[in-house]
Amino acid sequence: MNLALWIVAGLLATAFLAGGVIKLVTPKEKLAATPLGGWTEDFSAGAVKAIGLLEFLAAAGLILPAALGVAPVLVPLAAVGLVLLMVGAMITHLRRHETKVIVVNLAYIALAGFVAWGRFGPHPFIG
Numbered sequence: 001m002n003l004a005l006w007i008v009a010g011l012l013a014t015a016f017l018a019g020g021v022i023k024l025v026t027p028k029e030k031l032a033a034t035p036l037g038g039w040t041e042d043f044s045a046g047a048v049k050a051i052g053l054l055e056f057l058a059a060a061g062l063i064l065p066a067a068l069g070v071a072p073v074l075v076p077l078a079a080v081g082l083v084l085l086m087v088g089a090m091i092t093h094l095r096r097h098e099t100k101v102i103v104v105n106l107a108y109i110a111l112a113g114f115v116a117w118g119r120f121g122p123h124p125f126i127g
Contacts, residue, residue, distance in 0.1 A: 005118040008111050009062045009075065012082065015108075017059035023052025039092050051085070058082045071100065076119035082112035112117060 023031065029043040040048050045104040061078025065071050090105040 001123050005115055005123060009115050012115065013059040014063040016055040016082065020037060020052045020059060023048055024056065030086065039096060054085055076116045079112045079116035081085030083109050083116065086112065092111055
């Protein structure tokens with residue numbers, strides 16, 4: 001189970017690191033022009049950057065605390081943060097009637113929830 005939790009955390013970290021960096025370095029207008037970027041119309045450029053920063057920090061929080069042996073309790077907290085972020089994303093997509101994207105949000109919620117459950121509950125972090 002420890003290996004499965006590491007793998008899921010690593011996959012989530014990779015996805016959210018990439019997404020976060022893209023939101024941090026790409027102008028809002030360019031993001032809005034992409035096929036899945038319409039949601040950015042509902043947010044200011046600063047809010048899009050803040051979402052990117054949260055994704056970046058969550059990605060780091062899923063891996064670094066345990067890998068470095070410093071406050072590994074931050075790993076499940078980062079996973080809970082991702083669940084909350086994806087619930088917000090899901091609400092945004094529902095309001096915009098972008099129902100196809102909600103499946104992705106639900107998958108991220110399930111994976112992050114699995115990491116949070118595993119690391120808070122029966123399988124606390126083992127280095």
